[in-house]
Amino acid sequence: MNNHFQGQSFLKEIDFTPAELTYLIDFASHLKALKAQHIPHPYLQGKNIALLFEKTSTRTRSAFTVAANDLGAHPEFLGKNDIQFGTKESVVDTAKVLGSMYDGIEFRGFKQATVEDLAQYSGVPVWNGLTDDWHPTQILADFLTLKEHFGHLKGLTLAYVGDGRNNMANSLLVAGAMLGINMAIGAPAALQPDAHVTALAQQYAQAAGSTVVITADPQQAVAQADALYTDVWVSMGEQVDYGARIKQLLPFQINADLLAATSKATTIVMHCLPALHDHQTDLGAKLGEQYQLAAFEITDDVFQSKQSVVFEEAANRMPAIKAVMAATLGDLFIPDSIFA
Structure with missing residues (x-):
């Protein structure tokens, strides 16, 4: 048994296999159900998470904050005017400093190269909360919404x-x-x-x-x-x-x-x-x-x-992000047979 996700970053969709993306969507659904039933799931008890934001945010910031709290972690918001990042301190230097203090880093900003550098030099899992190229946590929420609605994804x-x-x-x-x-x-x-x-x-x-x-x-x-x-x-x-x-x-x-x-009337x-x-x-x-x-x-x-599911989709940002953080940082037991 080996956790496919432990210590991994999620910088773009192709960082994981289709089977791994499917697992994250289903795990998000499971975590959503646990929360609805008021069942604690503190997979990240005692961890500290840096939330690094170059761009403003409503859903991403809220979802990472609430998800971290639900998982027992402590999130710290670092806005572009709060730290030296990019103005007086390079991405690489910032990555090394944050990686020495935090257990995981979320980044939302402009360049994909920035999130890639944070992952390379911080030594901790880094999660892409949006760059100009990719928005992987949004996709998990979107496909969770589709799966909830239609019961499956393949063939839609x-x-x-x-x-x-x-x-x-x-x-x-x-x-x-x-x-x-x-x-x-x-x-x-x-x-x-x-x-x-x-x-x-x-x-x-x-x-x-x-x-x-x-x-x-x-x-x-x-x-x-559909x-x-x-x-x-x-x-x-x-x-x-x-x-x-x-x-x-x-x-x-x-x-x-x-x-x-x-x-189609069901679109x-x-x-x-x-x-x-x-x-x-x-x-x-x-x-x-x-x-x-x-x-x-x-x-x-x-x-x-x-026919609009936009607010269900928005709410699903939270369990989707929670699944990514828990899977990559939570020492989960995930049998290999799931990915066979």
């Missing part, structure tokens, strides 16, 4: 529409293919996934017996989809012409018409949040008035509909 069809080059599109495409989900990305040609990401997904899809479709036709992308997924049209820190981006992506907005185009709607679905935010109001639009990547009627 998931269509992502919008900016096909962002971290969510990358993570969904690759991890979905790994788990045997038929993946479709609907995006204009200029915003389709990088060739190396698509090639990686196709390689996994071939092994899993699933399909990968990349198309500039929104109707084709969503045909027969789940429609979208994300904001402009990523955090991205400098773009909003007007041009909106014009590019408006045909890919998840609205009643696009939802109907799946031809669910997903979004990693935050979403510009109304004018109840400063940004939504400002852009909405400027471009005369009630909503952007998803309309409010669909966002609030019975």
